[in-house]
Amino acid sequence: MSGPANDARGPAPACPGPDPEPHGPRSFTVPAGAVDTHAHVIGLPPAYPFVAQRSYTPPQATPTDYLRMLDRTGMSHGVLIQVSVHGTDDRLMRATLRQHRRRLRGIGVMALRQPASAYEQARQDGVVGLRLNTLYGGGIGFDDLPEYEALARDLGWHLQFLLDARELAPLAPRLARLKVPVVIDHMGHFPAALGPACDGFRTLLELVRDGAWVKLSGAYRLAEAPPYADTIALARALIEAAPQRCVWGSDWPHVANWNTMMNVGDLLDVLGTWAPSETVRNRILVDNPHHLYGFP
Numbered sequence: 001m002s003g004p005a006n007d008a009r010g011p012a013p014a015c016p017g018p019d020p021e022p023h024g025p026r027s028f029t030v031p032a033g034a035v036d037t038h039a040h041v042i043g044l045p046p047a048y049p050f051v052a053q054r055s056y057t058p059p060q061a062t063p064t065d066y067l068r069m070l071d072r073t074g075m076s077h078g079v080l081i082q083v084s085v086h087g088t089d090d091r092l093m094r095a096t097l098r099q100h101r102r103r104l105r106g107i108g109v110m111a112l113r114q115p116a117s118a119y120e121q122a123r124q125d126g127v128v129g130l131r132l133n134t135l136y137g138g139g140i141g142f143d144d145l146p147e148y149e150a151l152a153r154d155l156g157w158h159l160q161f162l163l164d165a166r167e168l169a170p171l172a173p174r175l176a177r178l179k180v181p182v183v184i185d186h187m188g189h190f191p192a193a194l195g196p197a198c199d200g201f202r203t204l205l206e207l208v209r210d211g212a213w214v215k216l217s218g219a220y221r222l223a224e225a226p227p228y229a230d231t232i233a234l235a236r237a238l239i240e241a242a243p244q245r246c247v248w249g250s251d252w253p254h255v256a257n258w259n260t261m262m263n264v265g266d267l268l269d270v271l272g273t274w275a276p277s278e279t280v281r282n283r284i285l286v287d288n289p290h291h292l293y294g295f296p
Contacts, residue, residue, distance in 0.1 A: 017059040018253040025268035030074030035289035038249025040083040082109040097126035133162040165190040166200035186218030192230035217249035235274035
């Protein structure tokens with residue numbers, strides 16, 4: 001992959017690209033129908049501008065490279081998340097979805113008060129949810145949560161939240177009252193060293209027990225270095241809380257990561273430590289995401 005154009009970097013630090021040779025896990029066989037529920041495609045300026053308020057400057061992550069990653073790691077399906085550096089400019093993600101309608105789904109970042117036809121076209125393209133994000137520049141926060149809930153209800157979508165579980169307590173009652181499915185990114189983006197008994201994580205567990213979905217993803221965002229042993233207790237607590245509402249994501253191409261660059265296969269092996277039972281692991285990789293994202 002090529003790096004970002006020099007004039008696109010601005011004040012946001014450039015981050016490295018993913019391992020160019022993705023492979024599957026070594027500790028188990030990926031089951032047929034497996035879904036990677038969290039990845040991004042990224043274009044480069046000037047064709048695909050970056051937002052000025054971004055938190056990082058990524059390299060290009062092309063649809064071709066993304067699909068190659070899915071193939072190399074044994075993933076039958078994938079879910080693309082609109083990346084924060086492109087703001088609401090979702091042309092690249094939507095074009096990728098349209099070209100692979102049966103294999104892919106998408107989570108959008110869309111402004112409110114657009115014509116109804118714009119949202120309907122997104123739905124036809126394969127968008128099945130909207131993401132609200134308070135952690136990285138270019139996202140949409142929670143100020144308009146009631147309006148986004150109404151929009152998601154009308155379209156049969158869910159709402160996905162990128163947040164820090166340490167700040168979840170005041171927001172949790174609002175999320176619990178939503179009339180659409182709620183999905184929490186990256187195990188609450190919670191520092192694993194604090195452990196599952198910490199108040200913020202306990203709030204997340206309560207939310208998940210009561211009906212929220214959670215992505216078992218982003219281990220390298222929660223712990224310092226492979227094999228991310230501190231994350232095991234968090235992941236197992238979430239799986240125990242709601243094994244029917246846990247899904248897995250690679251978070252490829254691992255943006256805003258300046259530590260060890262892992263391979264997707266290594267992250268799948270981490271899933272193997274979180275869910276050593278093949279039955280539970282297959283539920284996380286196949287059954288649960290097929291239900292949430294509507295794969296055949």
